[in-house]
Amino acid sequence: MADGETESVVPANLIIATGSRPRQLPGLETDGERILTSDDVLRLEKLPASILIVGGGVIGVEWASMLNDFGVEVTIAESAPRLLPNEDRDIAEELARQLRRRGVRIATGVTFKAETVRRHHDGISVTAATADGDVEWTAEYMLVSVGREPNTAGIGLENTDVCLKDGFIQVNQNFQTSEPHIYAIGDVIGGLQLAHAAAHEGIAAAEHLCGVGLSGTDFRQIPRCIYSRPEIAAIGMTEEQAKAKGYDVAVGRVPFQAIAKAIVAGHAAGFAKVVTDRASGDILGVHLIGPHATELIAEASVAVGLNAAHWEIGRAAHPHPTLSEAVAEAMLAIDGKSLVI
Template sequence: MNDYDIVILGGGPGGYVAAIRAAQLGKRIALVEKEKLGGTCLHKGCIPSKTLLRSAELYETMKRSSSFGIRVHGIELDYSNVLARKDAIVERLESGVRFLMKKNKIDVYEGMGMIANTAITSDRNGVIEVKSSGIAEGEPPISIGYRDLIVATGSRPRRIPGLPVNERIMSSDEALAMESVPASVVIVGGGVIGVEWASMLNDFGAQVTIVEAADRIVPTEDEDLSRELARLFTKRRIKTLTGAMLLPGSVLADDGGVVLQVSRGSKIETLMADRMLVSVGRAANIEGFGLERTAARIEQGVIAVDRSMRTNDPHVYAIGDVVGGLQLAHVASHEGVVAAESICGLDAHSPEAVSVPKCIYSRPELASVGLSEQAAVESGHSVKIGKFSFKAIGKALVLGDSDGFVKVVADEKTGDVLGVHMIGPHVTDFIGEASLAQLVKATSMHIGRMIHPHPTLSEIIGEAMLEADNLALGM
């Protein structure tokens, strides 16, 4: 049996980053992955979906190229090549992760890892049994010992009870495998994944309807962002039904498409489409690998951890989607570093949710960090608001994309930046400035007085900060 200082279950952005950081700190590491290195983010989430979104954005831009003084004839979508580009990017990034494992001398075990019910010895606190496809039937699994274990098993699309998954009724996993763009689609769930797919499929030419149970789409964002996205989606003829509940027993799917019913108050509406995409959140992968053989505790469907990512079992840590909270790749990576450093005796803690930047890659993009206006008021702050439109930003006009705004929420007494909320072109690329402002506890005046290069989109942050103090220059 090979014994390791740390064994990590799961090779996604949480697991492989934890492995690298622990290796940097001198630990002997094993990483166990049952599918492919990179996890959901690389193979079924962030990277493939954003690659498709970029193709959709470019396709839409080319269709309006005449507004840039360029006449193009015969624009045609070649979806098979769109998918080929996606696969090539994923493959390239996966090879990069493999290189990092080799560079950092991390042993990778390909197969399903199970926590074994094995006696503790002086050299180890537990054992993982790895059953890989390369092991012949009847042969015992490979056993590896650990002093500490990091569980990074991720999540999967949440299913609606009683609703099948097939060619017509999909989660985001199956949607990525579509060989063509459907003529029409109903998306159940208007959160992050739902609005990204709605934007993408609309740009590819599909008729899209969103069904959202809350009273607004992207309900976890600031209300002003939700309203603006809904307005712009309506402008693009994306139909949005809010306060609407799917009636699961009403769903019928056959070769002709999908028919379903939704209730809105006392009214029931029938919808028809080629396909239905279910996007109602993600469930933590806590089953099937022997977690019950440890002292780790499950609370509300996720693994309970402290701020060092330690479970109730002193030698078992958990990170990423499997611990709930903000199920984001960059959060998982940060938690992976925290877990590795905590095991190595360093003082490391998981981030407060309020300090984590959130990004939505629809068209337009959304990005935010900190408290919404409503949350700030409910927390007892007296707030001042700075809001500035992209229509007054020269670079946005140059790009031909000037919808949206940046909204700053600051404390009226201290000027401290409490939250920044953006909707517009490329806002995911400069939300980092707002995150830094929160980290260093900057005031709106600090950021407003910064010199922002001209012409850039980032100028809007400075203007919105100045606007909070009624000092915007209107550049």
């Protein structure tokens, strides 16, 4: 309180939605001056001449794409064998190809030597081990973009029986913690750390504690969106994940170069890819890279939610010329019935 006294508020139910913050990388801890988080970059008062982005996940490629558009010299260094290691391989490879065409330097399979970090009056340098040997990079700033960690410290969880795992609050299908009157949603529980995912979780939690609505949120129906150029959107399993789960996979793929609206708009790079179960026709995953991908994925979300087969979406009338035809044609391509390829 204003006078220094404290007051305990004991509600009948509580929803924890404290979010997350940029994760630190041991040896490359951010200082807000030369080594930055994604929050720090927002506070820069002028564009840097160059930047080294450590991490080629969602946040890393979004910043790389935008800063490249602004004329910044960008280098992405990722420890995994490719960018976007959690997304479909074909999508990741297409993004890397397009970023390289725009002048973004990309290095994968990188291990940084933290002891080599040197801060200078006008920049920073660091040495990293790559497949081609040690490389020293120098840039005006370094952006460390290696994921996010939950905001669970300092909120009083030590006074409860709420369970944590790797810092994240553990919840059941109704977003209840180990104390049933305490719920948690959003980044603080892990999973898909996306605003629209958190919104759906919050609705599900609120409805459950009020005794109305359906329980839980099916993460298979939550689209994943990456706001780079080109845009990327996906839902469900990647081709590799589906095969690893034992599915006999059938794939349909259609380039935006075959879609009239994309050609007219002058943004025909990229493709739509659909992954299905060959036996049943069930849609296992939809992956888009290209113009307005984050808008087009909504149809796939509905399809997955209704357990639609690929041919049902493919046969639904899609207006021409529109970008939505890419989704339909990719569905039809699975059976060799696409009209454009």
